[in-house]
Amino acid sequence: MTQADIHPHQVSRLLLVLAVVGPVQSVLGWSLSAALWPGYDPVVQTISELASPESPVRYLQSSFFILGALIDIVVALRFTVLAKPARVLIFLGGLATIGLTIFPTPLVGVSEPHRVFATISFVIFSIWPVFGMRLGREWPPIVRPLASIVATLVLGAIAIGFLAIWTNPEIQTAGFWERAVTTSQAIYPALVIFLSWRFMKNQSRNSSLSNKS
Numbered sequence: 001m002t003q004a005d006i007h008p009h010q011v012s013r014l015l016l017v018l019a020v021v022g023p024v025q026s027v028l029g030w031s032l033s034a035a036l037w038p039g040y041d042p043v044v045q046t047i048s049e050l051a052s053p054e055s056p057v058r059y060l061q062s063s064f065f066i067l068g069a070l071i072d073i074v075v076a077l078r079f080t081v082l083a084k085p086a087r088v089l090i091f092l093g094g095l096a097t098i099g100l101t102i103f104p105t106p107l108v109g110v111s112e113p114h115r116v117f118a119t120i121s122f123v124i125f126s127i128w129p130v131f132g133m134r135l136g137r138e139w140p141p142i143v144r145p146l147a148s149i150v151a152t153l154v155l156g157a158i159a160i161g162f163l164a165i166w167t168n169p170e171i172q173t174a175g176f177w178e179r180a181v182t183t184s185q186a187i188y189p190a191l192v193i194f195l196s197w198r199f200m201k202n203q204s205r206n207s208s209l210s211n212k213s
Contacts, residue, residue, distance in 0.1 A: 011197035019190040029064025069097035086132025093124035125185040140199035
């Protein structure tokens with residue numbers, strides 16, 4: 001009996017790799033880009049400004065945006081532990097990241113298309129857990145209702161807090177809070193993938209032992 005016979009929604013090694021690469025490339029992208037731009041203030045300035053037309057590291061940060069978007073799209077296509085509505089949302093979130101990269105924000109002024117795509121991205125990556133929840137003990141606890149609802153509330157609160165700061169020019173900590181949002185939104189799906197893999201692995205092992213006995 002194969003693992004797929006025990007549960008049809010196993011977590012592949014590719015997803016485990018992406019669970020590691022996703023958060024690492026996100027933090028590495030804006031950290032490296034900021035380090036290569038003398039005078040850039042990561043507390044005040046947003047990550048998007050690293051990819052602005054006037055930025056000396058525009059193409060470096062943009063490449064990390066695209067990499068992150070591609071990872072989201074692959075996760076949406078392959079991570080079938082999540083219910084389909086969440087996978088559709090994550091796919092659209094990946095497209096929104098591509099959109100905000102194509103329409104960068106200027107250092108002076110505002111790009112409305114960028115702001116729209118960025119807002120869509122922040123919202124999607126805050127609410128997807130509740131749309132991905134599964135019912136039944138055969139599913140990992142991390143995707144059952146309690147964990148999904150709590151995660152959505154926490155991610156949503158962080159995102160709303162940032163959006164309130166981002167749209168208020170009088171507050172000078174938008175860069176810091178955006179990094180808090182993007183880091184939490186990158187780590188949580190990685191955590192879901194890892195805990196789902198661990199649950200499925202233990203479930204498969206227990207089923208195999210039961211069949212042998």
